[in-house]
Amino acid sequence: MTSLTLRNIKKSFGATQVIKGVDLEIADGEFVVFVGPSGCGKSTLLRMIAGLEDITEGEIYIGERKVNDVQAAQRGVAMVFQSYALYPHLTVRDNMAFGLKVRKVPASERERRVREAAASLKLEALLDRYPRELSGGQRQRVAIGRAIVGNPQVFLFDEPLSNLDAELRVHMRSEIAALHQRLENTMIYVTHDQIEAMTLADRIVVLREGVIEQVGTPRELYESPANLFVAQFIGSPRMNVLPARAVAGRLAARGLNIGAAEGVGMRPEHISLTAPESGLLRGRVALSEYTGAATLLHVELEEGETALVIANGPAVPANGQEVGLEIAREHLHVFDKAGRAIRPLVQAA
Amino acid sequence: MADALTEKGSARSWRAPRLTLRQREAIEAWLFVSPTVAGFLLFFLGPLAAVVYFSLTEWNLLTQQATFVGVKNYVDALSHNPDFWHVLRNSFVFAMGLVPLNMALALSLALALSRPFRGVIFFRTVFFAPVVTSAVAWAIVWRFLLQGEGGAVNQMLALVGIDGPNWLREPDWAMVAVIVTRVIKMVGLNMILYIAALQAIPRDYEAAARLEGASNWQIFRMVIWPLLAPTTLVIFVITMIGSFKVFDHIYLMTGGGPENGTLVLAFYIYEQGFKFFNVGYASALAMIMFVIVLVLTVVQMTLRRRDMQ
Amino acid sequence: MTLTVRQARIIARICWTVALLVVAVPFVFPFLWMVSSGFKSATEIFGQPSLIPRVWRWQNYLEVFEYQPFARQYFNSLYIAVAVTGLTLVISSLAGYALARMRFAGAGLLMLFLLSALMVPEEVTIIPNFFLIRWMGLMDTHAPLILLPVFGSHGVMATFLMRQYFLAIPKELEEAGKMDGLSPFGIWWRIALPMSRPALAAVSIITFLFSWNLFLEPLVFISSLEKFTLPLALSNFTDSYGLPLWHLQLAATSLAVVPILIVYLIAQRQIIESFALSGVKG
Incomplete structure (x- = not known):
């Protein structure tokens, strides 16, 4: 079984610590996504698992085996790089067979495995081309094919879609999801794109400045973010966070006491529009952005804050119009001074 | 599930000594650099240390024994031996003549040849051709061309009514001749360095200056020349060092003559060391050359660092 | 008008x-x-x-070969230049690779030492090297003509040129090699070198010419006629008074220079670029 265990992993480059103690268990066959803003250490963590960075402190186990000092090639992992890292002087076939050749797999076996992988990725027609003759999407597929042929226990993906255009990115995303369903291998995937994280992951690991902020299923992260950072990182457009003093009074009037909270979060998609007098909040539409499926409203609140609201349906208020904003109590997120979520969210007064 | 990746791995980990990845990498790296390091110690660092020691000794040719004499060789060079100052002066005259001439010509040619036009490849090829030619061949041919009587250069000068000197037999003219022929030999190298630098300057700068009404000269003076400064510094130093190292050119064109008029430092070291076997004295001279080159290098590095800030 | x-x-x-x-x-x-x-x-x-x-x-062209063993000397220059080029390619690309890509204690110090070697002219160390070579029993052999350029400032220049080029190769390619199970030697041989053909070509060209044109070292270390290299041989066409036998000397010089010039004319672009690359480094 190929579970993965990270125990108190730390990493320093010189005097700067970039990973500050990470503990994580990854189950066999799980698709885990590391997500976070750039510089959060997600790629470094992945590269430490791959064996491309040495481990300053802590232990990494792949299955039962401690791999701290096992060389990259002997860890049973394969990696898909951001730049694909296809050897420019080798054909697609030779690129895919390269690792097998290095490991002295017999030629007939090599050929069989390359054929299989190529067939599953629809690369047969491209086997004799060179990487420079391929499109971005094709290169991406070859990079995945190269990872598949080695039959690894764990797949590692380092921002594999970030060099593709938007349309292709969506397409390849679904291919990677299908790949996981088919192979059922453990996969670890690094991205800064929270949509990719949400759509692909069994579990998401949110990292910031070398520390895990939260681990959970996409739903857990979306519905009950552990802190302000996760709340604002997951979900698009970002969650509105209003200072507690701006809304505390009105909430209290409805029988909700938010106590020591510093901030109250509301996702734009959870806010509905009402008549100006009857809403929890009241404001004026400053800007409306029509996206086709919905309209994104920038509402200037009486308190001076701006809230984003997603309005569905045909009746969208015009710029300058007064509106009231309403939200169901189960959709309120409350955060304390340190940014930690307060749960249960809202207590009856 | 047959697994190519791990089977081999576990097999190997039985034999491999327990090294961290980092230790392993360091050992492998030292294997990579070991030939270079060995050669460096044997043929460079060792000899460099030896030359310091030799420079403090006097060598007895008969007994092949070295006697420690302290700084005597340096004192000899700096205050007793009139040849030394003469040689040093020659080296500086050579450098002062060669460097500005070389750089001015290189820059002019580069400016003329940095933009494509019909024939640009032809001219670049022509101006660079002497660089790939051996210095020996170049010196031999020019010695032939510069003969006093019947030399092709003087014959051509005669056509326009000039009575050319016996170039390589008159000390001052000999110096002029070795400088000019050396410039022709080496200018191509600096030319292509300047061309590369010029081509790296975005054309937008020039276009912007032109829109503001700058003349060609103003564009050169106020836009291009300042942007070339780092290149100019590098070229200046490598040309300067090169001019202090010049040996084969002098050896074959004038043999240091006439009347030691072209006796330069590198040649003098060779003469003292390998013709007269004044090993100690020659080593002291080599150290002086080393210091000159070192000073030039340090000056370059300091200027470059200041340039970067 | x-x-x-x-x-x-x-x-x-x-x-x-x-x-x-x-x-x-x-x-x-x-x-x-x-x-x-x-x-x-x-x-x-x-x-x-x-x-x-x-x-x-x-x-004239026949007499050149009769006057001294010119064919032999020509061959000497050729094989020495090939040997110097081959050795320089291997040694400088190995060291250049380690300096570009591997982390090891002493790397910084080594860089500094090598940089200093870049600055020091051969003339400074030629005297102790003379004694070293004599002590090794290699006087009047071609060994010093091969060893000194390979390990001298020219070799160091080649090392830095290679290092510079290796630095520009995307690191992920080598990491992919690592994941594929290559040893560092394997990465060097099967990824870094095939991708560095322009740098290898540049090093080959300037190294070959450097060796081909070398003069001071042969002058100091070689004494027998049949071991001469071309530059030494060219300077040796003199009559009994030491005056040049112009017609022979110029015929021989033509024989030495013209093939190089022909190659230069064919590959001028590549050759000029090679020098530009090395010049920027130097």
């Missing part, structure tokens, strides 16, 4: 070209004169000079 902008431009172009042609004379002329004089008799050389020989004396 006023000129249109177009006419003015054409006239300026013509003036420029003529000026460049005039400047080009001293660059081309020596080669022409060398070849033509190599075909002249000893007497014609001192007569009224003309670019075309009155009588083409092909025997």
Whole structure:
């Protein structure tokens, strides 16, 4: 079984610590996504698992085996790089067979495995081309094919879609999801794109400045973010966070006491529009952005804050119009001074 | 599930000594650099240390024994031996003549040849051709061309009514001749360095200056020349060092003559060391050359660092 | 009459070209004169000079080989240059790779030492190297002509050139190699080197020419005629008074220079770029 265990992993480059103690268990066959803003250490963590960075402190186990000092090639992992890292002087076939050749797999076996992988990725027609003759999407597929042929226990993906255009990115995303369903291998995937994280992951690991902020299923992260950072990182457009003093009074009037909270979060998609007098909040539409499926409203609140609201349906208020904003109590997120979520969210007064 | 990746791995980990990845990498790296390091110690660092020691000794040719004499060789060079100052002066005259001439010509040619036009490849090829030619061949041919009587250069000068000197037999003219022929030999190298630098300057700068009404000269003076400064510094130093190292050119064109008029430092070291076997004295001279080159290098590095800030 | 902008431009172009042609004379002329004089008799050389020989004396080229073992000397230069080039490629690319990509204690110090070697002219260390080579029993052999360039400042320059090039290779390619199970040696051989062909070509070109044109080292270390290299051999066409035998010397020089020039004319772009690359490093 190929579970993965990270125990108190730390990493320093010189005097700067970039990973500050990470503990994580990854189950066999799980698709885990590391997500976070750039510089959060997600790629470094992945590269430490791959064996491309040495481990300053802590232990990494792949299955039962401690791999701290096992060389990259002997860890049973394969990696898909951001730049694909296809050897420019080798054909697609030779690129895919390269690792097998290095490991002295017999030629007939090599050929069989390359054929299989190529067939599953629809690369047969491209086997004799060179990487420079391929499109971005094709290169991406070859990079995945190269990872598949080695039959690894764990797949590692380092921002594999970030060099593709938007349309292709969506397409390849679904291919990677299908790949996981088919192979059922453990996969670890690094991205800064929270949509990719949400759509692909069994579990998401949110990292910031070398520390895990939260681990959970996409739903857990979306519905009950552990802190302000996760709340604002997951979900698009970002969650509105209003200072507690701006809304505390009105909430209290409805029988909700938010106590020591510093901030109250509301996702734009959870806010509905009402008549100006009857809403929890009241404001004026400053800007409306029509996206086709919905309209994104920038509402200037009486308190001076701006809230984003997603309005569905045909009746969208015009710029300058007064509106009231309403939200169901189960959709309120409350955060304390340190940014930690307060749960249960809202207590009856 | 047959697994190519791990089977081999576990097999190997039985034999491999327990090294961290980092230790392993360091050992492998030292294997990579070991030939270079060995050669460096044997043929460079060792000899460099030896030359310091030799420079403090006097060598007895008969007994092949070295006697420690302290700084005597340096004192000899700096205050007793009139040849030394003469040689040093020659080296500086050579450098002062060669460097500005070389750089001015290189820059002019580069400016003329940095933009494509019909024939640009032809001219670049022509101006660079002497660089790939051996210095020996170049010196031999020019010695032939510069003969006093019947030399092709003087014959051509005669056509326009000039009575050319016996170039390589008159000390001052000999110096002029070795400088000019050396410039022709080496200018191509600096030319292509300047061309590369010029081509790296975005054309937008020039276009912007032109829109503001700058003349060609103003564009050169106020836009291009300042942007070339780092290149100019590098070229200046490598040309300067090169001019202090010049040996084969002098050896074959004038043999240091006439009347030691072209006796330069590198040649003098060779003469003292390998013709007269004044090993100690020659080593002291080599150290002086080393210091000159070192000073030039340090000056370059300091200027470059200041340039970067 | 006023000129249109177009006419003015054409006239300026013509003036420029003529000026460049005039400047080009001293660059081309020596080669022409060398070849033509190599075909002249000893007497014609001192007569009224003309670019075309009155009588083409092909025997000059036979006498060159009779005067001294010129074929042997030619071969010496060729094989030494090949050996120096081969060794330099291997040694400098190995060290350059480690300095570009591997982390090891002492790397910084090593870089500093090598940089200092880049600055020091051969003339400074030639005297102790003379004693070293003599002590090793390698006087009047070709060994010093191979060892000193490989490990001297030229080799260091090649190392830095290779290092610079390796630094520009995307690191992920080598990491992919690592994941594929290559040893560092394997990565160097199967990924870094195949991707560094331009740098390898540049190092080959400048190293070959450096060795081919080397003069001081042969002069110091070689004494027997049949071990001479070309530059030494060329300087050796003299009569019993030590005066040059011009017709032979120029014929021999032509034999040494013209093949290089032909290669240069064919591959001028590549060769010039190689020097540009090394010059920027130096």
